[in-house]
Amino acid sequence: QVQLVQSGAEVKKPGASVKVSCKASGYTFTSYDINWVRQATGQGLEWMGWMNPNSGNTGYAQKFQGRVTMTRNTSISTAYMELSSLRSEDTAVYYCARGFVVAGAFDIWGQGTMVTVSS
């Protein structure tokens, strides 16, 4: 079945970087954009950016410009999101989500990866 499977939970110190992976299966990885959305505990959803797995083109939310990098490895159908200069406010669950063909919706989501930033 169509699914996105993310890497496991991470604990990082302030100032460090984290790289989360998102492995796609059940569909052609290069045919759909991958987006990243995060959610702090008890808070709403925050979009971070998108990547076209075919071209590698990316677009980042202004808030994360300069701190986030989205990449992919098409040979293993995996997308990555790296966030640098971590601070406590980055503690959240990070989701990857497939871009639906219509209306910029996200139709398939990963299970989420908890990233904790703590000294």
Next chain:
Amino acid sequence: DIQMTQSPSSLSASVGDRVTITCRASQSISSYLNWYQQKPGKAPKLLIYAASSLQSGVPSRFSGSGSGTDFTLTISSLQPEDFATYYCQQSYSSITFGQGTRLEIK
């Protein structure tokens, strides 16, 4: 950035009730509006895309309407599994989500 405002922020209702959640955009977004359901500890699930199109596999008791700046999500007859948090999302210019509406059992 386009701001999305949902109302109410929380709502108590009973099984069988008809429920409506509203989402208002800070500027016109045409029909670039999507709705998601999220249960605790789970990823969001797409319910409605392009304001009024039902995602495959989603029960027909869910419906969406609106265009421009004002949108609604309606659940015609609440079922026990519908108690969750609902988010709207615009994709007209970048991507932004509403703050969420928590639907609780009365």
